[in-house]
Amino acid sequence: MLLETQGLRKAFxxxxxxxxxxxxxxxxxxxxxxxxNGAGKTTxxxxxxxxxxxxxxxxxxxxxxxxxxxxxxxxxxxxxxSFQRASIFPKLSAFENVRVSVLAHEGKxxxxxxxxxxxxxxxxxxxxxxxxxxxxxxxxxxxLSHGDRKRLELGIALANRPKLLLLDEPTAGMSPDETxxxxxxxQRLARERGITVLFTEHDxxxxxxxxxxxxxxxxxxxxxxxxxxxxxENREVQRVYLGExxxxxx
Numbered sequence: 001m002l003l004e005t006q007g008l009r010k011a012f013x014x015x016x017x018x019x020x021x022x023x024x025x026x027x028x029x030x031x032x033x034x035x036x037n038g039a040g041k042t043t044x045x046x047x048x049x050x051x052x053x054x055x056x057x058x059x060x061x062x063x064x065x066x067x068x069x070x071x072x073x074x075x076x077x078x079x080x081x082s083f084q085r086a087s088i089f090p091k092l093s094a095f096e097n098v099r100v101s102v103l104a105h106e107g108k109x110x111x112x113x114x115x116x117x118x119x120x121x122x123x124x125x126x127x128x129x130x131x132x133x134x135x136x137x138x139x140x141x142x143x144l145s146h147g148d149r150k151r152l153e154l155g156i157a158l159a160n161r162p163k164l165l166l167l168d169e170p171t172a173g174m175s176p177d178e179t180x181x182x183x184x185x186x187q188r189l190a191r192e193r194g195i196t197v198l199f200t201e202h203d204x205x206x207x208x209x210x211x212x213x214x215x216x217x218x219x220x221x222x223x224x225x226x227x228x229x230x231x232x233e234n235r236e237v238q239r240v241y242l243g244e245x246x247x248x249x250x
Contacts, residue, residue, distance in 0.1 A: 001060075002027040002196050003048070003164060008057035010043055017043040018054070019220035025164070025213075030190050030197045032211035032228075034204075040220040041200045045166050049081050050074045062163065076105075078163035082153045082170060090142035094133050094152050097141055098124045101159035123159075131155040131185065147178035154185070165189070167199035171206060179203065183210055208232065216240075 003025040010018040018040045025031050033041050046052040048059060050071035059067045066074055088097050102120045128134050131151040136144060141152060150170060157165060170186065171179040187210055190197050201207050207214060207228070214231040216224040224234045231237060 001025070002062060003198070004060045005048075006058045006060075008044070008047060008059065009055045010047055010052060011055055016220045018047065021057070021217070021220075021222055023215055023222065023225070025196060025198055027163075027196055028190070028194060029212045030187065030199070030210055032207045032214045033198060033200050033217065034202075034207055034214060035217035038219075039217040041217055042168060043220075044217070045081065045168055045200070048074075048166065049079060075160055078161070079166065080157040080160040080162035080164070081166040081168065082150070082157055083168050088141040088149060088152055088156065091140060093138050093140055094128060094144065094155075095124055095137040097152055098127050098155045098159055101156040102127075105160050127155045127158055130158065130189075132181075147174050147182065150174070150182065151185070154182075158189070162195060164196045164198065167197065169200050169202065171201065171203060179206060186210070 001024055003023075005021055005023045008018055008021040008023075009016065021040075021044060023033075023044075033044070035041055043052065047054050050066070050069055050073070054067065057067070058065060061074075061077060061079060064077075066077065069077075089100065092100070099120050102123050106120075125134070125137070128137050131154050133148060133151055133155065136148060141149065144152060154167075154170075165186075167186065171182055174182060183206055186197060186199070189195050199211075211228055213226065214224075214228050215222055216231060216234075216237050218240050223240060224231050224237045226234070
């Protein structure tokens, strides 16, 4: 077991965004966390990365409790994340974006380590090649297409050498071709680098196409958890999404 949460709760005023969530992610799995908008998925990710503190409950990662650790320490332990909206430095080139992440992971800076640029070059170039951005290394982040910005953010996350990669709607706003390409890349990274992936997604073609396990959240609670086939046939899941059948089955 790589990640496990027990009784995780987080409320905002009278709203229980995450309510008594138990979730287990097996090492090496590609695991989907699904649910309609407002189900609590992003809040749950914020709890896992230390951006928010749970009101109650426990988070274990790699056999160690991380519930009260700050985000930077959680990141150094091996949890990296991408966001619904690509989080990059728009004025920096793709190369510079990834280089910042590589140097930050190594605890170095441009000012204190003037040779760091040269030392990091090989790793940065390798990461850009991995995410398919070698030919756009010199392009400012703001000039990249939406799909390429998401790929760049993935490269930034990989610079932290994660054991667990959290992807918050990685294909949001992408064309069908970009979606297929991006999720193929995620599968390849999981397989070749041994990275465990936990991702949220609204496109059920993506979810049932690559996820080995699926967890369904509704109104802050887990209502189903199991294989893709089991979740697809789960009557409670079907009942919850009855009014959104097109969303669930597309």
